[in-house]
Amino acid sequence: MSKIYLSLGTNLGDKKSNLEYALHLLSEKVIILKKSSFYETEPVGFKDQPWFLNMVIEGETDLSSGDLLYFAKNIESKMKRVKTIVNGPRIIDIDILLYDDQEIETENLIIPHPRMQQRAFVMVPLYEIASDLIVSGKSIKEIMESFKGEKITRQS
Template identity: 35%
Template structure:
């Protein structure tokens, strides 16, 4: 029997009705075999990190209970991206859906295809604030409290959206 862990997934979209893309992605996450959606953050609007001239992003974070191994979970996330017609052409360019495995239990993972905790997590307000909404007492695998990261990363340019959820 596989062990159940909590994994946190960052969601982002800035193309083709981004709010709806993220909302549909929540349902896709809940449909992964071997995983169950246990929490979703409110949606946030943020300025793009990448090339200029692209629309703002809609971001959120979801928590999954899963028995999947990290690489299998990553494969499932990428399948959801493909279902949303994700095209990988420009680094940090516009996209219909981006799903990032932020944290996988208390694991530190460094493989050719996967880095957990996600390398950008400590300085990305659009990830930290939604993550804090659903897991305020969280500590990273190295013991760093999430709240400590929030104090170092102001929410400049981040707008929490009202949600019907």
């Protein structure tokens, strides 16, 4: 079994239900060990869209990293995600943040996720469930101290 961390986000429709349904679908092949709280976050990049609801999970899976990517993309398709513009609105987005201690760089997959350290909407919920984690030689706390201005609110 491989330990994985996934980021989930949505900003269309019933956001909480979208995340819960994605978790249900993920649980078919991922043992979910920990779930962060839900976080409402402002859009990054393209600003003229609804705010997001994001979360991070820690899990275990027998899937290879490539098969996990394929599985996550199939869930996005099943939930009818439509890619419009870069960083645009979406019903669900599932990103692989970490896969064991592996560093992977292929045409379709880079692990650790290449932009995770720049995104409070990933690092804040990751810190909630794995505060002692080291990412690319840096503690999560150290990474989070560099964030300025990105609005993120923990939801009940």
